[in-house]
Amino acid sequence: MDCKLVGPETLCFCTHRYKQHKTDFEVIPKDRPICVPCRVSHCQCKSYHYVPLNGTQPIRCRCKHFADQHSAAPGFACNLCSKCSGFHSSFTCGCGQPTYTHETVVETKQERSALGKPVGQDVPYAAMGGLTGFSSLAEGYMRLDDSGIGAPSVEFLESPVTNMDHPFLKAFQGPSSSAHVSSQLPGSSIDAMQVSHVRNSKQDDMAYFEKRYQERLKKEKPAKQEGRSPLPSKNP
Template sequence: MERIRIDKQASNAVDAFLEYRRIVGEDDGGQLFSEDEFKKYKEIMLPRRMKNRLYVSFGVPGQIDCKLIGPETPCFCTHRYKQHCTDFEELPKERPILLPCRARGCQCVSYQYAHMNGSRPVRCQCKHTTTEHSESPGHPCKKCSHCSGYRSPFTCGCGQPGYAHVTLVETKEERMARGHPVGRDVPYAAMGGLTGFSSLADGYLRLDPSGIGPLSFSILKSDRLESDHVFERANTSLSQTAGKDIYLYVLSCFF
């Protein structure tokens, strides 16, 4: 296997482009901003994101977040979360908060996650796929007349059927009131519900609801009673370990 080698200048250029893409997302319409345009964009958008970030999750109300939404997570309309409206100058007062799709011609009025079976969306109880249902409100089936709207009987890893799940869009304050992690304020576009490394895993695989990532070495090596499970100790120390989150945005682009 032949290795590709690049010098430090080229490596810095790649890092700069990745940072640009994380911040700008698709707001440049496919045409890279000039240095002045990028600087002006950051002056406007970064303070807005740090203040008005929205957290998006998918789960059964009152239970764990089965899926935390990231920039590349697909919507029912097949477009990615990052292709929806995710930045607001002022947070909406109405609930639920709507995040309409910005893709040309799409009728999606707000981001909505649909259960996936591997890389494919789960079929409706009428046996048709999500793409065979309309992206408009209610998601009526375009193939059969007896289906009044998409309803998935798929059983999630949490043990509940797909139709019992909802896509929740909430503010930082609302998420904290539910006792769920908010991570650190970041300037990146469409971060959704990602607050740490373990946020990339499904809810029933995260082992704890924190999303803060792997346990610290001090917790793993600390003295504890035999009955005191290591993950129980971690959950009682969230306030001490939350500051150690590691944002792996490049990995999040695959989820």
């Protein structure tokens, strides 16, 4: 699974973007892995190396220093301490594996096609990387194409809607015997109330909000009656 598809604006370990690296070749190198060196002046980066972010912050090495506090030269030694033998982070990726088990792979269009992975159309833009569409911006565990986790199975898509599914699915499912049975199960009244909040296409806006308002009044009425205390008796 491709956990991350690199695009033009994706940062490298050297803190420069992918589009600032050498991505265009007149002749594709035969050596593997393909090196994509940084073109920024005085940068020591020899090849693009992706490093994930923790939100908007760089991740930490086992030496407790951030990734951008390490050298971009091969080996990625720490600039602030001498005990660090190289950047090594146990930050967990969305796939469930730590960062140090991942590697940055540069593939050609022919190589990806041979592996059955999606490829984009030829475009006159440099440094497009692995972006083939909007779905490429998502993490690997959320992409449903062959580069990600893959499409759900037919059994999963055709499985019947159960009482544990989202009320939206239960509201728009076709009439079935399971719908009548679920109304007798414990907690079905809560589910029915949630389903009734889904707007029907045949109702206009005023009728929809009026229905919601009446449902809220019915829920608040018992609470108000319980909160009333009897008047104190005047008889001694």
